[in-house]
Amino acid sequence: MKKWFAVIGDPIVHSKSPEMHNSWFQELNIDAAYLPLHVIPEQLEQAVKSLKLLGASGWNVTIPHKETIIPFLDELDETAKKMGAVNTVVRLSDGKLKGYNTDxxxxxxxxxxxxxxxxxxxxxxxxxxxxxxxxxxxxxxxxxxxxxxxxxxxxxxxxxxxxxxxxxxxxxxxxxxxxxxxxxxxxxxxxxxxxxxxxxxxxxxxxxxxxxxxxxxxxxxxxxxxxxxxxxxxxxxxxLGMFVHQGAIAFKYWLDEYPNTSSMIKKLTEQLK
Missing domain, CATH: 3.40.50.720 (NAD(P)-binding Rossmann-like Domain)
Structure with missing residues (x-):
């Protein structure tokens, strides 16, 4: 089954995460997809349940959900626990959701x-x-x-x-x-x-x-x-550097591979200019 990932936030239209991760999937020949999902605060709990039900392998969390998503997760790693904020969710082999913070x-x-x-x-x-x-x-x-x-x-x-x-x-x-x-x-x-x-x-x-x-x-x-x-x-x-590096660390959590950050920073810099 093809793996899929997402980023949830409000707003989300500005995010370059889909382009970044989908590019890394191509570079590393990984059969996966990454989607941007606009989730308003009132629908966060429902969105987490839906992502789990629909089989998402993991997702990124951006503003304004980094703290409020915590009650809807099963586990937190030590860093996320200390920070009280999550920007990366991993679906574990037993189906549980674990939160990390790579920001x-x-x-x-x-x-x-x-x-x-x-x-x-x-x-x-x-x-x-x-x-x-x-x-x-x-x-x-x-x-x-x-x-x-x-x-x-x-x-x-x-x-x-x-x-x-x-x-x-x-x-x-x-x-x-x-x-x-x-x-x-x-x-x-x-x-x-x-x-x-x-x-x-x-x-x-x-x-x-x-x-x-x-x-x-x-x-x-x-x-x-x-x-x-x-x-x-x-x-x-x-x-931009923070964005790319936090994404690369999340990618490593999901797929146990660390993607090329320097080429991605260069690519996105040219686009955003």
Whole structure:
């Protein structure tokens, strides 16, 4: 029986996951297909039951379902459990559904692929209090980044992640804007860049020249946040590398093969330009 996979989210039309995974299936001669499925929050439980009933071998989970999908899964791996967020679901041989999180490790792989590993002692400002932010925070700690500050519109959500992380601090968006010159790495980890009415979460006027600024949004490649950072002399890291690497790790969980990431990043970069 032909295997099939999917990505669920709301919105989903922007996703390049189907093209990426279907290309990898072709390259590796794997008889499988990957579909984009638009699932609104109210239909998430029904969607999970339907995916299981229809025999999906696994699927990716994107905004806004990364945290809310957890009650509908049978198991979580340790990383997903710590992060409280899932972006990859694997259908096990016994039919149970197991959740994983590849976002954080995918982000750090992408970051260090572009700027190297010599920046782990720099102060990091992480913007956002959702599942992606939590995943990146845990991965940063795992890779050796210890000075982590999280800022969010709702400071309590940022504080919850810091508490779970065991290191760092939570601050308001206003405080983050005022103290921006303290940070060598700034990571925009919200979905704001997907919206047509995007407004910068914080002002980048006090950004230090040469600071590393990353955005997890990959479509468009140059979000308004990155454009503003570039004007202020930052080193830019777009979200495409994270997207490809997290997808490759998910692919490995599903099919026990790690696909070619460098050619995929090059291919998608040319398209998105």
């Amino acid at each position: 954080g490790s995918g982000f750090v792989h992408s970051l260090e692929e572009q700027v190297g590993t010599d920046h782990r002692d720099k102060k990091v400002l992480l913007i956002g209090g959702g599942g992606a932010s939590r995943g990146i925070a845990f991965a940063l700690k795992q890779f050796g980044y210890q000075d982590i500050t999280i800022t969010n519109r709702t400071v309590a959500k940022a504080q919850t992640i810091i508490y779970e992380l065991g290191v760092g601090r939570a601050i308001s968006l206003e405080e983050a804007t005022e103290s921006l010159n303290d940070f060598g790495i700034i990571i925009q980890a919200t979905s704001a860049g997907l919206k047509s009415d995007f407004s910068l979460p914080i002002s980048l006027d006090k950004l230090i020249t040469g600071a590393i600024v990353a955005d997890i949004v990959y479509n468009p490649l140059m979000t308004p946040f990155l454009e503003d950072a570039k004007k202020n002399g930052a080193v830019i890291v777009n979200g």
